[in-house]
Amino acid sequence: MQVTSTYRYARISAFKAREVTREIQGRSASDALDLLTFSPKKAAVMVRKTLKSAIANAENNADLKVDTLLVKEAVVGEGPTFKRFRARARGSASPLRKRTSHIRIVLADELAPTAPAGRARKAKPAEEASGVAAADQLKSEPAKAPRRSSTRKPVAKKPKEDSGESAEGKATAEEEDNASKPEASAKQEKQKE
16 A cells, blocks of 8 residues: 655755655655654655655554555656846846745655565576576677777977978078079070070
């Protein structure tokens, strides 16, 4: 048997309230109450109030004992956000979001079966069971391609050029001048003739 209790429009953000509900989920109701009583969080007060309401619902409406109750679910959903503003320098304003949340706690009877009982199966030997499970797991997972390495190839650096010509540049310029001189002299001789 399940019993629920909901605290709607709780003035706390869902993010902060979830931190508390995560701790009580799966615990017995009395353990969860003890934990929430000594928790320093603001949300713990609101969650404790909701849990007490759920316990009261279980006792009065469903005739369940507190000792057998288990926190099956402790869910926090987002509620509406109140939009306000804070005054800032030079007449400007910055937005404030006052968040609300809905806290829902579901208690279940610890002794109640969670799933219908089926026929009992024979246990397989450990070697066969592990071999079959490993083969099934390999079949179900597709082979992944290897990732490319993130290292980059080294790039050759260009030589730095001085403000003037380099030694190599001078040599090539002189060679070009020498090479062009015989051609120029040959042209001059033809013109003289």
